Amino acid sequence: MSTGAGQAQGSKPVQGRFFDGQGAARHDVSVVLSADRAELQITGLSLADTLIWPLSDLRALRDRARNDRMTLTRHAPSDYGALHDAARLTVEDGALMAELRGLCPNLTRRDMRPGAWRRLARRGAWAVAAVVLMLFLILPRMADTLAGMIPVEREVAFGRAVVKQMETALGAADLGGLDCKGPEGLAALGKLTGRLADGADLSYVLEMRVLDHDMLNAFAAPGGQIVIMRGLLDAVSGPDALAAVLAHEIGHVEARDATRHALRAAGSAGLLSMVLGDVTGGAAAVFLGERVLQASYSRGAEAQADLFALAMLNRANVSSDGMAHFFDKLAELEAGMRVLPAYFSTHPESTGRAERARQNAATQGDVVQPILSEREWQALLAVCDE
Amino acid sequence: MSETRADKAPSGHVADHTEWIEVMRMQTTYHGTRSTLFWLAVRITVLTAITLGIYRFWAKTRLRKYIWSSIAADGDSLEYTGTGLEKFLGFLAAIVILAVYLGLLQILLFFVGLSVFDAANTSGQVFLQFGTLALPMLAVVPLIFFAQYRIHRYRMARTRWRGIRFGAEAAAGGYVWRALAHWTLTLLTLGLLLPRQTFWLAKYKADRSWYGDARFVQGGNWRSMYGAMRHVLTGIAITLGAGLCAAVGSPVLATVGLLVGLVWFAVGLVSYRVRAFAYLTTHRTLEGGVGFETAPRTGWIVRQMIVGSIVISLLAGMILGIPGGVVAWLVALDIVPIGLVIVPGVVLYMVGLALVSSLTLVWIVQPILAHVVTTLTVINAEALGAIRQRAGDTGADAEGFADALDVGGAF
Numbered sequence: 001m002s003t004g005a006g007q008a009q010g011s012k013p014v015q016g017r018f019f020d021g022q023g024a025a026r027h028d029v030s031v032v033l034s035a036d037r038a039e040l041q042i043t044g045l046s047l048a049d050t051l052i053w054p055l056s057d058l059r060a061l062r063d064r065a066r067n068d069r070m071t072l073t074r075h076a077p078s079d080y081g082a083l084h085d086a087a088r089l090t091v092e093d094g095a096l097m098a099e100l101r102g103l104c105p106n107l108t109r110r111d112m113r114p115g116a117w118r119r120l121a122r123r124g125a126w127a128v129a130a131v132v133l134m135l136f137l138i139l140p141r142m143a144d145t146l147a148g149m150i151p152v153e154r155e156v157a158f159g160r161a162v163v164k165q166m167e168t169a170l171g172a173a174d175l176g177g178l179d180c181k182g183p184e185g186l187a188a189l190g191k192l193t194g195r196l197a198d199g200a201d202l203s204y205v206l207e208m209r210v211l212d213h214d215m216l217n218a219f220a221a222p223g224g225q226i227v228i229m230r231g232l233l234d235a236v237s238g239p240d241a242l243a244a245v246l247a248h249e250i251g252h253v254e255a256r257d258a259t260r261h262a263l264r265a266a267g268s269a270g271l272l273s274m275v276l277g278d279v280t281g282g283a284a285a286v287f288l289g290e291r292v293l294q295a296s297y298s299r300g301a302e303a304q305a306d307l308f309a310l311a312m313l314n315r316a317n318v319s320s321d322g323m324a325h326f327f328d329k330l331a332e333l334e335a336g337m338r339v340l341p342a343y344f345s346t347h348p349e350s351t352g353r354a355e356r357a358r359q360n361a362a363t364q365g366d367v368v369q370p371i372l373s374e375r376e377w378q379a380l381l382a383v384c385d386e
Numbered sequence: 387m388s389e390t391r392a393d394k395a396p397s398g399h400v401a402d403h404t405e406w407i408e409v410m411r412m413q414t415t416y417h418g419t420r421s422t423l424f425w426l427a428v429r430i431t432v433l434t435a436i437t438l439g440i441y442r443f444w445a446k447t448r449l450r451k452y453i454w455s456s457i458a459a460d461g462d463s464l465e466y467t468g469t470g471l472e473k474f475l476g477f478l479a480a481i482v483i484l485a486v487y488l489g490l491l492q493i494l495l496f497f498v499g500l501s502v503f504d505a506a507n508t509s510g511q512v513f514l515q516f517g518t519l520a521l522p523m524l525a526v527v528p529l530i531f532f533a534q535y536r537i538h539r540y541r542m543a544r545t546r547w548r549g550i551r552f553g554a555e556a557a558a559g560g561y562v563w564r565a566l567a568h569w570t571l572t573l574l575t576l577g578l579l580l581p582r583q584t585f586w587l588a589k590y591k592a593d594r595s596w597y598g599d600a601r602f603v604q605g606g607n608w609r610s611m612y613g614a615m616r617h618v619l620t621g622i623a624i625t626l627g628a629g630l631c632a633a634v635g636s637p638v639l640a641t642v643g644l645l646v647g648l649v650w651f652a653v654g655l656v657s658y659r660v661r662a663f664a665y666l667t668t669h670r671t672l673e674g675g676v677g678f679e680t681a682p683r684t685g686w687i688v689r690q691m692i693v694g695s696i697v698i699s700l701l702a703g704m705i706l707g708i709p710g711g712v713v714a715w716l717v718a719l720d721i722v723p724i725g726l727v728i729v730p731g732v733v734l735y736m737v738g739l740a741l742v743s744s745l746t747l748v749w750i751v752q753p754i755l756a757h758v759v760t761t762l763t764v765i766n767a768e769a770l771g772a773i774r775q776r777a778g779d780t781g782a783d784a785e786g787f788a789d790a791l792d793v794g795g796a797f
Contacts, residue, residue: 017462019462019548019549019550020549021549021550021775022774022775023598023771023773023774023775024548024549024550024597024598024770024771024772024773024774025771025772026460026462026548026771061451061455061465062448062451063426063448063451063452063455064451064452064455065417065418065419065422065452065453065455065456066417066455066456066458066463071463078778079778079780080472080778080780081467081468081469081472081544082467084467086549086775088465088546088548088549090462112471116471119475120471120474120475120478123479124478126478126479126482127478127479127481127482127485130482130485130486131485134485134489135489138489138490139489139493142490142493143493146493146494149497150497150500150501151501154500154501154502155500259500262496263493263496263497264493266492266493266495266496267489267492267493267496268489269492270488270489270492270525270526271485271488271489271492274481274484274485274790275481275485275790
C-alpha cells in the first residue's frame with residue numbers, strides 16, 4: 001500500500017512523537033488512520049518505512065497523568081511486565097484519540113500472560129504452607145523445646161523483670177509501691193499456698209504477692225512469681241475459690257506457659273506483621289491475628305492448667321465447689337458483655353469449666369476441709385488495708 | 387505546577403547561540419494535578435482496605451503509573467511498566483523465604499536474650515534487660531538493606547523514557563554489607579560520618595544504574611557534603627548551648643535555646659536531605675556527556691510541609707471529626723447502644739486513614755516532588771539521542787521483600 005493512497009482515503013494526518021524502542025532518538029511522525037479503519041499508518045522523515053499498526057493490536061497506556069495526549073503501543077508477547085512492544089507513539093489530536101477509543105476494542109485491555117493463574121495458585125500455596133507451618137507447627141514446637149532449655153534461675157530473673165514491668169504499667173510510682181503488706185493476711189496467704197504445694201512435686205519456689213489494684217485477675221509470671229490483684233480477692237466467694245485460682249496459676253508456672261508464649265510470640269510477631277502488611281488498618285489486623293494465634297495456643301494451656309488445679313485441690317483435700325462458684329461468677333460477668341467468638345477468647349468457655357469443677361467436687365466425698373479458717377480469710381481480705 | 391526558572395544563559399549573545407543553549411538544556415516538567423491524584427488515591431486505598439490488603443500491589447502500580455507519567459522531560463513523560471500481578475507473585479516468593487528466616491532467627495535471638503537474663507534490681511537494669519529482648523529486631527536489619535537495593539533495582543527496571551529502559555545491576559549483596567558498615571560507623575561517630583554514608587551508598591547505587599546502554603557515574607566526594615550538614619550542626623550547637631545555660635542556672639534562656647535548637651535541628655534534617663540530593667544530582671552524569679543541574683529550595687519545601695500539614699489536619703478534622711463527634715455524643719447520651727456503632731466506627735477509622743494518606747499525597751508528597759522535578763535541568767540533552775535500548779530485567783521477586791518488610795516510602 002502506498003503512503004500517498006492511504007492518506008488520500010484515510011483520515012487527516014496528525015502529528016505524533018514516535019519512539020522505536022531501539023534507540024532514545026525521537027521521531028517526529030505523521031499518523032493517519034487507514035481508509036478501512038483497520039490500521040494506523042506512521043510515516044516520518046527519520047523512519048525508513050511506513051509503519052503499519054493494526055488497530056486490533058493497539059493498546060493505550062493506562063493511569064496516565066495527562067489527558068490531552070495518548071501514548072500508544074502494540075500488544076506483544078513478553079516474559080515479564082506488561083505484554084507490550086517496546087515502541088511508543090504519542091498523539092495529541094483529540095479527534096484521533098476519540099476515534100481510536102471508539103474503533104479499538106482492546107485499547108485499554110489488561111492482557112494476562114497464559115498460565116498466570118496457575119503460577120499465582122502455585123506460589124500462593126507455597127506461601128500459605130510456609131506461613132501455616134511456621135506459625136502452627138515449627139514455632140510452637142521450638143518454643144516448647146527452648147523453654148525447657150532455659151535454666152530455672154534465668155527464668156526466675158526474667159519473671160521478676162516481667163512483674164516489675166507490670167507494676168509500672170499498673171501505675172506503681174516505685175517498685176513495690178502497690179504491694180499489700182498486711183502481715184496476718186500474708187501469713188494466711190502463705191498457709192494457703194503451703195497447703196496447696198504440700199506433697200506436690202513443684203520445680204519452682206512459689207512467690208505470691210498481692211497488688212492493690214481493682215482488676216479482677218491473677219497472673220503467673222515465668223519462674224514461680226504469682227501476682228494476685230485485690231480485685232480478685234474482693235470477687236471470689238471464699239478461700240476455696242481463691243485456692244482454685246492459685247492452683248490454676250501454679251499449673252501455668254509448672255508448665256512454663258508464660259515463657260513458652262513469650263518465645264512463640266517473639267517468633268511469630270514479625271512474621272504476622274509481614275504477611276498482613278502495612279495496609280490501612282494493618283495494625284488492627286496484626287493485633288487480631290496475634291489474638292487468634294494466642295487464643296489457639298492458650299485455650300489448650302488453660303484446659304491443662306484447670307486439670308492441674310483439680311488434681312492439686314484433690315491432693316490438698318480442698319473442695320472444688322469454690323472453683324465451680326468462681327467460674328459461675330465469670331460466666332455471669334461474660335453474659336453481661338457481648339461474648340467474643342470462641343476463637344478470639346484466650347480462655348475456654350466458663351460454664352463448661354464450672355461444670356467440670358462441680359463434677360470433680362461430687363467425687364471428692366467428705367475428706368474435704370476448708371483451706372483457711374474464717375479469721376484467716378478475713379485477714380487475707382484485709383491484706384491491702386494497711 | 388509549571389514553575390518557570392530564569393534561564394542561566396548570559397544575555398546579549400547572538401540569537402542562534404541562545405537557541406543552541408535551549409536545545410542543550412532540557413527542562414523537566416511536572417503535570418500531575420491535585421484532584422486527579424486525590425481521587426485515584428482514595429479509590430485505590432478503599433479497594434486495598436476492602437480486599438484486606440491484597441489490592442495494595444495493584445494500588446502501588448497505579449499510583450506509580452500516574453506519578454511517573456506526570457514527570458516529563460522535553461514533553462515526553464516517564465513510563466512505569468511494572469504490573470500488580472508480578473508484585474503479588476514476588477511478595478508470595480519473599481514470604482516463603484522470610485517466614486522461615488525471620489521466624490527461626492527471631493525466636494533464637496529472643497532465646498539468647500532470655501538466657502543472659504540476670505537478676506535486676508533497679509529500673510535502669512530492667513530497662514536494659516528488656517533492651518536485650520529487642521535483639522530479634524536485629525535479624526531484620528540486613529534484610530531491610532537488601533530490600534532497599536532490590537526496590538531500587540525493580541523501579542529502575544520498570545521505568546522507561548522515550549521507550550528506553552532504565553536498569554540497575556544485580557548487586558544487592560554488596561549493598562547490604564556496605565550499608566551495614568556505613569551505618570555502624572555513622573552510629574559510632576554519633577552521626578558525624580553521615581555525609582560519608584550518604585555519599586558512598588548513593589554512589590554504589592548510581593554507578594550500577596543505567597539508562598539504556600549508558601551508565602550513570604556519580605562524581606564528587608563525601609567531604610564536600612559537610613556543607614549540607616550545616617543546619618543540622620547549628621541545631622545541635624544551639625541545643626548544647628541551651629544545656630550549658632541550664633547548667634549555669636538560666637532556665638528561661640535554656641528553655642528558649644532548647645526550643646530554637648530542636649526546631650533548627652528538625653529543619654536542618656530536611657535541609658540536609660535537600661542539599662545532599664542537590665549535590666549528588668549535580669555531580670551525577672550519564673555516559674556520553676549528559677549532566678544534571680538542580681536547585682530545590684529547602685525553605686519552599688519546609689513551608690509546603692507546614693502548610694500541607696495544617697491543611698490536612700483541618701480537612702481531616704472537619705470531615706471525620708463531625709460524624710465522629712455525633713456518634714460519640716449519641717453513645718454518651720445512651721441514645722444508641724455502643725454495640726451498634728462498632729461497625730460504623732471501624733468504617734470511619736478506615737475512611738479516616740484513607741483520607742489522611744490521600745491528602746498527604748496531594749498536599750505534601752506531590753507538591754514537593756513537583757518542586758524537585760521543575761527545578762531539575764538535563765544538560766547536553768542531545769547526547770541522549772545516541773543511547774540504545776538495554777536488555778530487559780525479569781526482576782524475579784519484583785519488590786516482594788520490600789513490600790513484606792514495608793520498605794519504600796510513599797510510592
